[in-house]
Amino acid sequence: MLDQLTGYLSSNLTPGAAGNSLWALIYILLIFAGVSFFVMLMNWVERKALAHFQIRLGPMRVGPHGLLQPIADAVKLMTKEDVIPAGADKTIFWMAPVWVVLTGFTTLIVVPFGPTHAVTDMNIGILYMLGISSLGVLGIIMAGWASNSHYPLMGSLRSSAQMVSYEVAMGLAIVSAIMMTSFTGYGMYGAGTAAGTGTLSMIQIVEAQKAQHVWFVFKFFPLGFIAFGIFAIAMIAETNRAPFDLPEAESELVAGFHTEYSGLRWSLFMLAEYAGMFAVSSIAATLWLGGWMRPFPNALAGPTWDLAFSLVPGALLLLVAVAAFYNAARMPKHLAMRIQTLGLWGLGAVIALVGLIMLIPAVRVRIADISWFVMKVGFFMYLYIWYRATFPRYRFDQLMRVGWKVLLPVALGVLIVTGIAGLTPELLAWAKGAR
Amino acid sequence: MVDNDRDFYGQEWKEDRGEKSSTYLDASELVLNMGPQHPSTHGVLRVILKLDGEKVLGTECVIGYLHRGVEKIGENRTYTMFAPYVDRMDYVAAVSNGLGYCTAVEKLINVEAPPRAQYIRVIMTELQRIASHQVWLGTHALDIGAMTPLFYTFRDREEILKIFEKYCGARLTTHAFRIGGCQYETYEGFEKEVKKVCAFMEPKFGEYEELLTTNRIWVERTKGVGKLNGDECKALGVTGPVLRASGVKWDLRKAQPYSGYDKFEFDIPVGENGDTYDRYMVRVKELHQSLRIIRQAVDNIPEGPILAKVPKVLKPPVGEIYHSIEAPKGELGYFIVSDGSLQPYRMRIRPPSFVNLQALDKMVRGLLVADVVAVIGTLDIVLGEVDR
């Protein structure tokens, strides 16, 4: 048992690939806990960031600056009575949230936090993720149908049509990114001589980007970026967020498919939604923004740059700690607030400690990959909230029109042009040869 | 609730459905109840939608949840006592209700408010028009999905409410005017503060436009939705920004000026094809026009008394008059029948929202559920005024 445990540490394969099921279990638990913590954090960040966009404060009462709000929400949702509507179809009603959470989390086993930090490295990574995330639609339809009332029914039908139609656009954008993995040229416009073999595995995709010294977002500049843009739009529609949040449009359908849910079941839906957001933005980060690679790995190579970039995560945490101390100092000097200020000082101290640990050279190297990946996903989360604050909602038929008539043709176009761009040297050679 | 054998809505309903279906709810139709407690019906309005999938076949509005019998109360209060009740009808534009009521009674007793009072009244009513349009813009954008304009508009509206509070003591139900003029002299620094607020507002209107006017999602959600042309508006008695957006250049402040509006020059924004986008543009332009009026009024506000000589115990001569003003929602009219006693014999109030809401069914037919919400928002109805 012990050697199985230590045996893996030296290998540079993912636990799944190395066949070490124990470590795979540990990774699964780590990811599950990590994503749940991420959902709690995201709950707080969404409320605060959305509030600041809207010139208000967001939760301030529960804990210093509302930090205990997610915990309060969780407890509230746990203790709230779990209502099942009278005419509801009990089994399907019960199964729907479980199904949605199931699909939400299983997509995460392929997400590459680092060269070896993924539960397993399937060679069909992307295809697996797309397949599982499209299963999530089934759960939503089940929820809508089982609630046996008008609004959820309409909400679930809408969201199923929406997710199906945006999956097409998403798939095509991904295909054009996969195609790029088969090129072997260097730099932004290098197409390379021999036609390499493309890969679907997430870790190989990042390796390909490392090999080509370019993030696919910048490959053949406008093409990569357009594909990334299409994916970004489709991913928002996939998770029913921001301009495309029609299924849960409060102003029309009250709350869409999860109207009749309450208490723990409702929180499962929220958990699944945030997990889905995490999964989809991790695909975007891996495919286009070079997974765990730090920015400018080649242009700014050399030890000094390596050192500088590896300090960034630690420095970031220290910055957060300073912010915490500053806010703790600014807390009102009220008797009742004293506990909260103490709590904030404590939190600031903990974050500072973690930041310092991250700066130790031994630790620094290991966590560099994970931190860069999480930062990129964090950027996408910020985008989600930003869109939600600014944009009005599309109407259902316009949403379909955008999905089919705008995204799909553009995605096809990008696909073809990338193909041609990738094969130019061979085409030239062929043309020269033929003449 | 809706009995079975009768057709759902009115005569012409029968033609386009061919023979009447025997069972009330055959498979194609879904009766959806946008009930009184719906997030986007501005107040307690219940709309029964007959849907074919998402398309709206017909609507029926059930109102009366907020009916407080203002007209019956009007018959049992003296003229001065009734003024506070008027504020509670269109609670978003209380000052203009008060102005309508006071000018109507002044016309009845043939008294003219002194010029200074007229100027103060114009300033307060135009400020209230801006505040009312801001509430409309905030909630209308919220219905179509954009959450943030609501907070920006309400923050700017707060400045206006502060002025009201400083001037007459209340923010919403102001009861600022009395029959014959204004009750309060302007507090010192009133003109300076109004000017400061106008200067503060101008760039903020630009921001609303930047957030919404050119935003493609907003344009798509509002262009061509809920069309009404000029003649339909006139036939349905629709007034206010909704009428002006359909191309009819008619504004009571210009057509039949009251309370000194003829002294200010401002123009009336007019739309062309009377859809939700045009109504949005008309109201946004009206914001700028109101600012123009306020600046002119504040610049040359005359000195002098603020209350005309009106007997404490007011007994108007026997007779009846109809007087209407341009409220932010449309033409707000008062038909007062007096029998010479202390209390009006009949106090009829013609609410713009009640009549505008009638046009909902014609505008919404054939649209989707999401558009019903947008059209209710663009009609800018306030249920306090609809139900009286």
Place this chain on the structure above:
Amino acid sequence: MAEEHKPDATPPAGTQPAEKPAADVKSLPPTLPSSSTTAETKPAVPAAPVKPVAPAKPAGPVPVPWDNEFIHGLKTVYESGIRETSTYLGQNYMVVDASILTEILQDYRDDEGFDYLVDLTAVHYPKREKAEFEIVYILYSFVKNERVRVKTQIADGESVPSATAIWPTANWLEREVFDMFGIRFEGHPDLKRILLPDGWKGHPLRKEYGILQQDKEWVQINLGIESGQ
């Protein structure tokens, strides 16, 4: 619950006195003499010593007969139907028979261009025996920027042809008049209560309907509580 603080001791000016000293208004508006004969009941003697009787009010504005060629045309056609056309405080109005009402409204809309029915309301005069209700149509012409009031007088229980055909806006206005006064409008597509609940009995804006009165039976059935007042 604290004793309901609405003692009857408050002076009559506030509450609704049992017998309304309303002027016995024959044809509205009466000429000057009849208004001065109204019993000038003084509110309860205020604390100050009795004020001398207010000096006779200056002559109030008096309705002046109003005439123009359109009215002339109407009069030649329906001489008896048009009871009175006059102007009061600058607002001209005409009183017509119920029988020829729709034709007159139709003429107004088509010939004179009064294409906007501003308001349709009713006033209840319980004292008049044959003409208890007076239905008022307020019309406005966009072209001429003019307002006119067309009024008819009907007895209790009589009904009036609906104006929905001429102006669709009359639909809800008539429903409200029916709801508040109980006047039926023939030809109205969907005449039922608009503001009050459907099962409500009684029409509130009638003069004999007290201000605190509620349909106790409806409240009992639907809300299951003792009527609030």
Place this chain on the structure above:
Amino acid sequence: MLRKIFMVDLLRGLRVTFKYQHPREIYTEQYPLERPVIAERYRGLPRMNVNPDTGETLCISCDLCAKACPEHLIVVESERDPVTKRKVLKNYTYDISRCMFCGLCEEACSTDALELSQDYEIATYGRENLVLDLKRLEAGPEPTEYTR
């Protein structure tokens, strides 16, 4: 067309919301700690003024305020003092459960004894203490100090 491709309109909307993230723009007022500034003419809880030196009420029980109130919420009981032949205020109740704070009573009061103060914290735990008697009216507002 070009602007449509590069989504200029969406980006401008985003810029506006981004600009408002600055903490300086935050508009919320944390109520119990930060109290709003109330205007001097604010019409809040009614208060009976007392003659500063003699300490007895200024009200001459002329009953004008009771007549002016649209909702008839004020009841003035007074009896005639045999010696000075003038009415003396015995009891004065002001029921604010249905009061609209319209200020008509304040205007009608000839000796400006009755006045609407600037107190806006009028909520009570029972309907009974919404009926203010003379003592409460003279005491005037006493803002409660919230700690939480």
